[in-house]
Amino acid sequence: MRGVLLIASNFAREQRWPILLLILGVLALALMGLTVDLQKQQEDALFLFKELSIYGIAFSVFFGGSAINTERRSRRILAVLSKSISRSQYVMGLLAGVGLAAGLYCFTLGITGTWLLGDIGFSRSHLWFLMACLLAACLLAASVSVLYSTFLNPFLATIATALTLTLPAGTTRFAGAGWQHVLPVHTLMDVVLQAAFRGDWVADWTLVALSLVQAAGICGLAAWIFTSRDIAVALD
Amino acid sequence: MSSVLQFEQVSKVYRPWLGRPVTALRDFSLKVECGEIFGFLGPNGAGKTTAIHLVMGFMQPSSGSGILLGRPFGDAHSRRRVGFLAENVALYHRPAASLVKFYGALNGLRGAELDRRAAAALDAVQLTSEARRNVGKFSRGMAQRVGLAQALVNDPELLVLDEPTSALDPIARVVVRELLLKLRGEGKSVFLSSHLLSEVELVCDRVAIVVKGRLMRLGRTADLLHSSEQMRILHRRIVASDSPTATTRMQLQDEVVSRRELPGALQRIWSAGDEVLSVNPMQRTMEEIFLEVTAEAESADQASSA
Numbered sequence: 452m453r454g455v456l457l458i459a460s461n462f463a464r465e466q467r468w469p470i471l472l473l474i475l476g477v478l479a480l481a482l483m484g485l486t487v488d489l490q491k492q493q494e495d496a497l498f499l500f501k502e503l504s505i506y507g508i509a510f511s512v513f514f515g516g517s518a519i520n521t522e523r524r525s526r527r528i529l530a531v532l533s534k535s536i537s538r539s540q541y542v543m544g545l546l547a548g549v550g551l552a553a554g555l556y557c558f559t560l561g562i563t564g565t566w567l568l569g570d571i572g573f574s575r576s577h578l579w580f581l582m583a584c585l586l587a588a589c590l591l592a593a594s595v596s597v598l599y600s601t602f603l604n605p606f607l608a609t610i611a612t613a614l615t616l617t618l619p620a621g622t623t624r625f626a627g628a629g630w631q632h633v634l635p636v637h638t639l640m641d642v643v644l645q646a647a648f649r650g651d652w653v654a655d656w657t658l659v660a661l662s663l664v665q666a667a668g669i670c671g672l673a674a675w676i677f678t679s680r681d682i683a684v685a686l687d
Numbered sequence: 688m689s690s691v692l693q694f695e696q697v698s699k700v701y702r703p704w705l706g707r708p709v710t711a712l713r714d715f716s717l718k719v720e721c722g723e724i725f726g727f728l729g730p731n732g733a734g735k736t737t738a739i740h741l742v743m744g745f746m747q748p749s750s751g752s753g754i755l756l757g758r759p760f761g762d763a764h765s766r767r768r769v770g771f772l773a774e775n776v777a778l779y780h781r782p783a784a785s786l787v788k789f790y791g792a793l794n795g796l797r798g799a800e801l802d803r804r805a806a807a808a809l810d811a812v813q814l815t816s817e818a819r820r821n822v823g824k825f826s827r828g829m830a831q832r833v834g835l836a837q838a839l840v841n842d843p844e845l846l847v848l849d850e851p852t853s854a855l856d857p858i859a860r861v862v863v864r865e866l867l868l869k870l871r872g873e874g875k876s877v878f879l880s881s882h883l884l885s886e887v888e889l890v891c892d893r894v895a896i897v898v899k900g901r902l903m904r905l906g907r908t909a910d911l912l913h914s915s916e917q918m919r920i921l922h923r924r925i926v927a928s929d930s931p932t933a934t935t936r937m938q939l940q941d942e943v944v945s946r947r948e949l950p951g952a953l954q955r956i957w958s959a960g961d962e963v964l965s966v967n968p969m970q971r972t973m974e975e976i977f978l979e980v981t982a983e984a985e986s987a988d989q990a991s992s993a
Contacts, residue, residue, distance in 0.1 A: 457792055465779065526777040530837060533743050533771035534793035537763040681746035 454536045458544025463551045466514060470552050473510055477503055477559045484567045493571050493648055500564055504585050504643045507560070508636065511553050511589040515596035516608035518545045523682055532682065539674030546590070546597050546670050553589035557582045572648055580654045581643050587662040588639035592616060594666040595634065598673040601680060635662055690754075691845045691876045692719040692742060697751035699737050699900075711737040712900040714751070719845075719878050724871050726891030726908065727880040728973075730981055734900040735880045736774060739849050742878070743771055756845060767794050770843035774850040774880075776834030780823030783814060783833050790837040808836040813862055827854040835863065846870065846877045852886060864890055884973040888912070896977060898984035904976070911976055916946050917969040920953070922961045943969065 463470065480499050483489075489496055519542075522528035532541060561582040569575045595615050599608035620637035623630040631638045635658055646652070699712040711734040719725045729735045740746050741753060744761030758765040778786060787805040796804055809815050812832040817825070822833050831854045838846060846867075852860045860883075867877055867890050881887055887894060887908075894911060896904040904911065924938045940961070944952045949966070956963055 453795075453797075454793055457789065461779065461789065464781075526773060526775065527779060529743075529745065529773040530771070530776065530778065530790060530834070531793065532745060533766060533769070533773075533838075534790060534841075535763045535767035535795060536793055540763075679747070 454534075454540045455544045455547055458531070458536070458541060459547035459551050462518065462545055462548025463555075466548070466552060469510070469514075470555060473506065473552075473556050474559050476506065477556070477563050481563045481567065484570075489567060489571045496567055496571070497573070497646070497648065500560070500568060501644055501646070503560055504581070505640070507553060507556050507585055507589050508592050508640065510556070511549055511593040512596045512609055512612050513605075514549045514552060515546070515593035516600045516612060517605040518549070518597065519600045519677070520605050520608075528682060538678040539671075542597060542601070542674040542677050543670060546594055546666075546673075549593040549597070550586075550590050553586055553593065557586045557589070560585070574652065576654075577646065577652050580652075581646055583656075583659055584639040584642045587659045587666075588636045588643075591634060591639075591662045591666045591669075592636050594669040594673065598669050598676070601673050601677040632658070632661055634665060689721050690718045691721050691756055692847075692878055693717070693754045694738065694741075695752050695754075697738075697741060697748045697753055699734070699741060699746070700749045710900055712741075712748075715897070715900065715902055716751075717895055717902060717905070719876060720893075721876055722871065722874050723892040724867055724877040724879060724890050726887040726894040727878060727897070728882075728884070728887060728894060728977060729897040732899075733897045735897060736849055737900075738897070739847055739878075739880060742847060743769075767841065768844045770838035770841065770846045772831075772834045772838045772846075772848045772851050774853070776831055778822050778830060778833060778837070780821055782819050783809060783822055783825075783836070784818035786822055786833060787836050787840050791840040794841040796841060804840050804842060805836075808839040809833075811839055811866055812836045813859075828856055828859055831855060832859065832863075835866075844875060846875065846879075848877065849880045850882065851879070852881065852883055860886065884977055888973040894973070896980045898981055899988070901984070903980045903984055908973075912971055912973070913968045917943055918946055918949050918966060919943050919969050920949075920956065920966050921964045922956050923964055924959070924961045939964075 480503060483496065483499070519528075522531070532538070536544075561579055564573070564578045564582075565575050568578060592612065596608055596612040599611045599615075603611060616634060616636045619630050619633040619635070622633075623637075638658060639662060642655070642658070694715050694717045697712055697715045698710065701709045701711060703709075715734070715738065727735055727738070737746070741748055741760055742755055743766070744763075747761065753760040755762065756765040756768050779789070781789070784805055787808055788801055791801045791805055806815070806818075809818050812835050814829065814832055814836060817829065822830055825833065831851070835848075835851060838848070852863050855863060864886060867879070870877060871892075879887070879891065891908050893906065894904070894908050895902055920942045922940050922942070924940060926938050942952065942956075953963060953966070
């Protein structure tokens with residue numbers, strides 16, 4: 452477990468500049484609260500909040516899809532895997548690192564949202580539920596991109612992840628609602644994107660838990676594939 | 688003597704998606720004994736790095752198997768007792784002490800022991816004064832020494848080093864050479880891949896030369912260096928002197944003959960009344976042996992393709 456945490460914290464440290472950039476984007480939203488009359492521009496503020504949520508998913512996919520390849524290309528993976536770290540611990544560590552980055556992002560977005568949207572009538576508990584949905588979606592999306600990155604380059608891994616995550620959304624429309632529980636990134640994002648100032652909301656924690664279980668399963672599959680991969684051969 | 692590292696009929700074939708398969712190692716067998724410094728030599732593309740990466744579990748053999756410290760290659764627990772330095776080491780950009788501690792922590796060290804081991808490892812490569820500097824600002828040679836420190840941090844029983852002195856200046860090379868000898872003195876084993884043949888000649892107890900994935904020569908360094916067919920005879924002849932103050936003078940003569948010709952040559956020298964001072968096998972350099980082995984492999988290849 453300690454090895455996983457070390458790899459996770461090291462990943463977050465290595466990605467500190469992109470993470471900082473993302474957080475600065477959120478803080479730019481906070482600046483809006485100081486400069487505009489939010490009571491009059493409620494919907495615009497909520498729209499920006501939703502837009503930033505989608506960025507969170509996109510960056511999780513990019514982080515997950517490039518993590519292994521970046522380490523291989525730089526050859527830094529060799530010194531790490533020469534220690535008593537198993538391949539599965541390594542993959543779990545990378546995913547935990549993406550989770551850490553996504554968690555930081557969601558927390559910052561949650562704090563900013565609480566301050567901006569909470570003051571103009573958006574339910575604060577609803578907002579934190581949305582952040583939980585976003586974090587779960589980020590983790591699930593990242594696990595899929597990590598899975599593909601074990602055998603594809605970052606570009607192909609990102610495309611494959613995008614296709615995989617949109618497939619259940621399309622299938623739900625044609626083949627029934629049961630599909631919304633398969634890789635439910637789109638369902639979770641639907642919850643975030645449908646959020647409104649007025650109207651009832653229900654916290655469906657089952658969906659969040661289901662996403663986390665699926666993320667863990669996909670992470671296990673990624674670890675299993677990565678265990679049998681040669682990592683020191685020339686790339687591409 | 689027990690072995691710390693063993694290859695058993697290991698082959699490794701790279702199969703790219705496009706193009707022909709490349710065989711990096713063929714039925715490769717080798718044993719590294721406990722407490723020795725083992726030199727692993729070969730030209731570029733011989734399969735040395737592939738063999739090392741198989742040992743460390745970075746890749747899997749196409750056939751055959753290997754044992755590292757009593758467990759199969761790739762076992763994470765056995766790596767805790769191994770220190771590894773990759774060729775052209777790449778490290779995270781953070782202060783040297785923090786970096787070495789990070790690698791130590793990955794190997795299960797913690798607390799005061801981690802601090803102590805990290806300090807000792809940096810001291811061993813003479814980088815204590817640079818411990819707080821960011822590795823990203825180090826020269827290539829200094830980064831290589833930090834790489835060596837991370838390999839040493841867990842006090843390994845076996846060090847696997849791929850070109851550990853390639854970027855070092857002569858002073859740092861001496862430091863590393865003395866470090867390796869000190870480690871051997873403590874009972875540790877070292878598996879050393881290097882192109883610096885003079886270094887290998889100086890520190891290695893045994894040497895293997897691999898060419899195109901095949902083991903071409905294996906033996907004790909001293910035996911290989913003295914395995915020449917050529918013998919040197921040093922003899923002394925007493926001749927009449929031209930000098931007005933002396934009636935005779937000694938003339939030292941040096942003669943190189945093959946082992947087969949040795950009895951005849953000695954007979955001739957004694958018959959001439961000369962005194963034989965010494966008969967020794969010609970000392971060769973590792974470079975000569977290396978070139979001879981690679982040439983042998985090359986001509987064997989040509990013969991088989993013909």
